[in-house]
Amino acid sequence: MxxxxxxxxxxxxxxxxxxxxxxxxxxxxxxxxxxxxxxxxxxxxxxxxxxxxxxxxxxxxxxxxxxxxxxxxxxxxxxxxxxxxxxxxxxxxxxxxxxxxxxxxxxxxxxxxxxxxxxxxxxxxxxxxxxxxxxxxxxxxxxxxxxxxxLSVRPPCPARDAVVATEYAYTAEGRTRQARTLTALLPAVRSVRSSGSSALNLAWVAAGRLDGFLEDEPERWDWAAGALISREAGAHCTPWGTGVICAGPALAAELRALVNTAEY
CATH class of the missing domain: 3.30.540.10 (Fructose-1,6-Bisphosphatase, subunit A, domain 1)
Structure with missing residues (x-):
């Protein structure tokens, strides 16, 4: 330093x-x-x-x-x-x-x-x-x-029981790609939420109000603080596009596998 x-x-x-x-x-x-x-x-x-x-x-x-x-x-x-x-x-x-x-x-x-x-x-x-x-x-x-x-993330749960959040790109091209991701994600989880604030989604993962968050096209200022808070609460956070996937370690691995099945 x-x-x-x-x-x-x-x-x-x-x-x-x-x-x-x-x-x-x-x-x-x-x-x-x-x-x-x-x-x-x-x-x-x-x-x-x-x-x-x-x-x-x-x-x-x-x-x-x-x-x-x-x-x-x-x-x-x-x-x-x-x-x-x-x-x-x-x-x-x-x-x-x-x-x-x-x-x-x-x-x-x-x-x-x-x-x-x-x-x-x-x-x-x-x-x-x-x-x-x-x-x-x-x-x-x-x-x-x-x-x-x-704060601590929610107890481990399989993807089928998970409530996860995501947000969407501004461009039509980005949203079209993300829609293909949702076709892989939606059938595999309990629910997908979109609240309009990536930073608050990540803070809520840390607080145990959501099981996970994933977004592939945010700016760094959308997630830098929230990802640290989520990680320090026990989430596993990994890069995804220009964004992150954050969830408890087991669920994070499942989410990564699910979104990788989407056709790009």
């Missing part, structure tokens, strides 16, 4: 991530009722609202006190290279579509990652749900938590 935080002491970074997530959540509580779309990005369903901007500004104001040499990967801000071997991964609103529709199911997601060789490894993760006033968090090697309560 190349900062002054110490080799294994991530607590100051956790404190900063919690503060930043709280600032973003407070901004969302203030502006969500009058949020409006101000920009469309890659596709009609991929847009930015005034709430995204307010939350993002509040978050960056906090995390930038750590210094500009800490990198940044953020949905609503240009990427900033890292001069320290650390970077923030920020989604000011994961679930913007829900927020724009008035559906109270969206979160602020913040991770801190460390560069290890050629890969970025998550060290701190925070998922803040402003609607339920729930804060999920984890530090690498320190377990997963909801507030002061330690």
């Amino acid at each position: 190349t900062t002054d935080a110490g080799v294994s002491d991530w607590d100051p970074w956790l404190a900063r991530a919690l503060e930043a997530a709280r600032a973003g959540a407070d901004a969302l509580r203030t502006v969500h009722a009058e949020a409006r779309i101000i920009e469309t990005k890659s596709a009609p369903g991929d847009f930015v609202t005034t709430a995204d901007v307010a939350s993002n500004e509040a978050i960056l104001k906090v995390i930038d006190r750590a210094g500009a040499q800490v990198g940044l990967v953020c949905e609503d801000h240009p990427e900033r290279p890292s001069g320290t071997g650390l970077r923030w991964v920020v989604d000011a609103v994961d679930g913007t579509g829900n927020l724009a529709l008035g559906i109270p199911h969206y979160v602020v997601s913040i991770a801190l990652e460390e560069r290890v060789g050629d890969v970025w490894a998550p060290r701190v993760g925070v998922v803040h749900d402003p609607n339920r006033d729930e804060v999920f968090w984890a530090v690498d090697g320190g377990g997963a938590w909801l507030g002061k309560s330690r």
Whole structure:
């Protein structure tokens, strides 16, 4: 590690991530009722609202006190290279579509990652749900938590009894591919849910509210914090496309086998 935080002491970074997530959540509580779309990005369903901007500004104001040499990967801000071997991964609103529709199911997601060789490894993760006033968090090697309560994934179950979540791509091509995956997945599991927030799905895996989560085309800011929280709660998380498959170890293996049977 190349900062002054110490080799294994991530607590100051956790404190900063919690503060930043709280600032973003407070901004969302203030502006969500009058949020409006101000920009469309890659596709009609991929847009930015005034709430995204307010939350993002509040978050960056906090995390930038750590210094500009800490990198940044953020949905609503240009990427900033890292001069320290650390970077923030920020989604000011994961679930913007829900927020724009008035559906109270969206979160602020913040991770801190460390560069290890050629890969970025998550060290701190925070998922803040402003609607339920729930804060999920984890530090690498320190377990997963909801507030002061330690989290654990659900007891092992076979795929046929599992409730899993997924989300969908913005493009027609991506959704068509994912539909083929669902033809393999749906008959094999108890249920498949789609809530509109990958980060919250992953936090709910950690909390035992879902058995698993899988998505193959999200951005890193959609899952970086949630995957660490899920992993620290006992889930097995493996890369899938640009996303992840996260579930208890046995179920994760079954899910990987199921989606690999889909015809691409």
